[in-house]
Amino acid sequence: MAVHYLEFERPIADLEAKIDELSRLAETAGTDDMNPEIDALRDRARQMRKDAYANLDAWQKTQVARHPGRPHFVDYCAGLIDEFVEMKGDRKFADDQAIMGGIGQFRGRPVLVIGHEKGRDTVTRVKHNFGYARPEGYRKAVRLMELAERFNLPVISFVDTPAAYPGLGSEERGVAEAIARSTEKCLMLKVPMVAIVTGEGGSGGALGIACGNRVLILEHAIYSVIPPEGANSILWRGARTAEEAAKAMKITAADLLKMKIVDRIVPEPPGGAHADPAAALQIVGDALEKELDSLEGKSAERLLKQRAERFYAIGRSGLK
Secondary structure, three states: OOOOOOHHHHHHHHHHHHHHHHHHHHHHHOOOOOHHHHHHHHHHHHHHHHHHHOOOOHHHHHHHHOOOOOOOHHHHHHHHEEEEEEOOOOOOOOOOOOEEEEEEEEOOEEEEEEEEOOOOOHHHHHHOHHHOOOHHHHHHHHHHHHHHHHOOOOEEEEEEEOOOOOOHHHHHOOHHHHHHHHHHHHHHOOOOEEEEEEEEEEHHHHHOOOOOOEEEEEOOOEEEOOOHHHHHHHHOOOOOOHHHHHHHHOOEHHHHHHOOOOOEEEOOOOOOOOOOHHHHHHHHHHHHHHHHHHHOOOOHHHHHHHHHHHHHOEOOEOOO
16 A cells, blocks of 8 residues: 655655655665665654654644554454454344444453444445444444443444444434434443544544543544534634634544543554554553453442443533
């Protein structure tokens, strides 16, 4: 897959293009004379990337959260969940591949995992509807969470969606009710649940599987009631820009932690999760393991009480 550069990464792209050109010339010439210069340029590119990602604004973080190279649900499953068995269908209408889920082993612990999947190329993006889940996706999530309760399995959810699918068929089949039921099930689960926003946490489409005992967010992910483009269109009638909306909406991990909407920021490798997916998976795995350990052994009553207190507190503190 070709390297995808964001707008603010253009200077880095130009430098890395020069590095590639010099590397090809050195290979063609069969000489090592240019290696010191190439190594120096690589060090400079790494430092430029590190500096750029240390000072991202809200709109730049939105772009990073949407980066096509970021690990997706299938990547987290492949890297973190052993013996994963996917479970399909809502037993009412169909199987929605925008939300996937199943059971497996997470570092020796049996778990149930659910999450949004956007797809990586044209074929898989169409298959997974670009991460826009329909009602049957949320009804499948409810079915799987009920299964987790039956077998006393902790639930891990990976959140990465622009929003729920707003199409006619989705509305006809009750997408709002399906999201509400899924949100209710998350809140009333009698087993531990840890949710992590790995990319975009968009609107009710994200909330439907994100109401856990602990809600984590990756460093460059976002979590919002509406995408910045939608906020600009609806609130400002398009008179401003999505960039201005992103900054005004307080959707970055740091803002969300301050408002106590999320409990913990999970750091990303230098340059973002897409720059080093293997390292990102390891960091996410360590964070999830720590949170599950902290919830292990708690009674259903304590889990329900902690979850209720957590969500009741949003909007009552941390807003100054």
